[in-house]
Amino acid sequence: MSDLKTETMTLNMGPQHPSTHGVFRLQLEVDGETIVRATPVMGYLHRGSEKLAEGFLYSQFIPYTDRLDYMNAMTNNYVYCAAIEELFDWEIPERAEYLRVITMELNRVASHLVWWGTYLLDIGAMSPFLYAFRDRETILDRLNEISGARMTFNYHRIGGVKWDAPEGWIEQVLETVKELRENIQEFHTLVTGNEIFQSRTIGVGKLTKEQVINWGLSGPIARASGVDIDVRKTEPYSVYDQFDFNVPTREEGDVYARYLVRIDEMFESLKIVEQACNNIPDGEIIHKKGKKLMMLKPPEGEVYTRAEASKGEIGVYAVSNGKNKPHRIKLRRPSFVNVAILQDLLEGDSIQNLVSIFGSLDVVLGEVDG
Template sequence: MLRTEEMLLNVGPQHPSTHGVLRLIVKIDGEMIVDAEPVIGYLHRGTEKLAEDLNYTQIIPYTDRMDYLSAMTNNYAIVHATEQLMGLEIPERAEYLRVIVMELNRIASHLVWMGTYLLDVGAMSPFLYAFRDREEILNLFNELCGARITYNYMRVGGVKWDAPPGWIEKVGTFVEYMKKQMRDYHALITGNEIFISRTKGVGVYSKELAIQYGLSGANLRVTGIDWDLRKKQPYSIYSRFEFDVPTGKTGDLYDKYLCRMNEVVESLKIIEQAVNQFPEGGSIMGKVPRVLRVPEGEIYVGIESPRGELGCHIVSKGKDKPWRLKFRRPSFYNLQILPVLLKGENISNLVAILGGIDIVLGEVDC
């Protein structure tokens, strides 16, 4: 009788497939994963604590650095919460600009996910195509707000920059271009036999489990639950646009891929409508007092970031700084299900399942 024993395998924190600085302690029996424990905190910067000593405008650049793949939605979470607490009115033009940039950012984020995920499961070229198209979005952002990743674009009461001349038309052109690209992506990936055999039937979980673990975003919708905060608790001007919420059927990784690809299509729909309805003139900044003093009170707002429900909880004591600020970061909550999913899986599926969750470590550790 051959003596066998379990082995501890350390994955990360510096590992290309952990999408940042996530460390996993994996207990394996041969090639089977017996137990997996994520170790997080390598990118912790204490944003929430730092924010207690910053005024509301100063917090915005810090939120850029949480979910650095979709900084626009982070910007929006903090300014939206502050505006709600102050009861501010936002000019139309600013709202439209916000929606356009948030949806563009959602597409950019999903493109990064798609590219890196395909890289994780062993395909090289989709990554290059995805980054080529993401570059178009980043160039648009660069023109609009002068940065490619850390935008610092939104302000309490509006946005920092108006669209430069011709920018809205450029967005319209991009939407048309991206629609064509989606066909290419489906031809390139969706029918690929290797990709299908790596992802179909892998990493399945039930609706109940997803709800128990507080999953949100595509990770929740893939199980068939129709839950999108843009529809369920409409914020900004999302109620004006027509779009569907793509859901999955089986809840496997292949479904997650399709779900996110369809979300890109829905985002394109929203941008198209927003570009068509874009108001001619108007202010981009509402009536905001010179020093932002937020009235005493508490508020929680949740918005739909590319990864799920991004919540912002502000406790204000009437000062120009929050007394306590808490972010509900979707990646952090979505990551909690990982040990459950990995148990009993083959080690080769580890990266595929981890990648499918779509975490951003800047957001997990905050």
């Protein structure tokens, strides 16, 4: 039987497949149930953010960064603002940095919660989705109170943040943190120990350390394969050097390890939020020159600024020619870089593992397509 030569078949998964949570096509060449070759096809959501940036004043581009990884918009806001601030060489008021850290870390938890819920939905468990979205909604309420939007926050500004925390907000965040900690702990009893879940994730979609480094992967994917890179630690930005937190890593490199790394990360983020809320200083929330939104003209120069988003390393390469509009804004979008690994990772695996592996990468299509 094994000598029997069969023809391979081309199968398109997407662009409207439910597990992509967006528009993404995987062109699969399959031999029976085995994937011979997987070719990601993207660009369905390409809006030309980098091109748009060149036509705007510096401050006008901030809302567009919200629409890259719309699950984690705070970090996108931050990294763009931080790049321009670095060109200016500004000192940012400490209260603003604390508010940035609180919002970014809350947003990271919200992003991981969405991943947790939708990932389990993808592999066939309905109820975790409801638990995850219940908890995410409390976070979005807090972020809504401070920024005025649920997902597209447009909250960070070049030089600081837009609004100060409303009366009693810090205390409410501390309450939320307590509540979330209990609820997320429950996830372990709900899902982590489940035998069906474990059999679909343990040993599936293994990535080695070498693969991670060679393909430039970052974020929880890298850390689940034992590559201990986290921009918050390797090159601390904002005020991250003032907090006590760990970067969870695991050695196994399979889907299950990525799952556990993300869960552990949520607890670490909550730890940071708690410390930031307890130590937040009084004072200004924006650099005095940052208030003049239309007048921002960074000196000539170029810089690459990085931050740790929930999906991995997000970076902005900003080139200024001294005018009021950027000469070039390049966005290093973690999902775009991470999704390339599918070409290597799916080869030789079976179709039944595909959704489990693809979901474990946690890519957001707004960010893949830019």
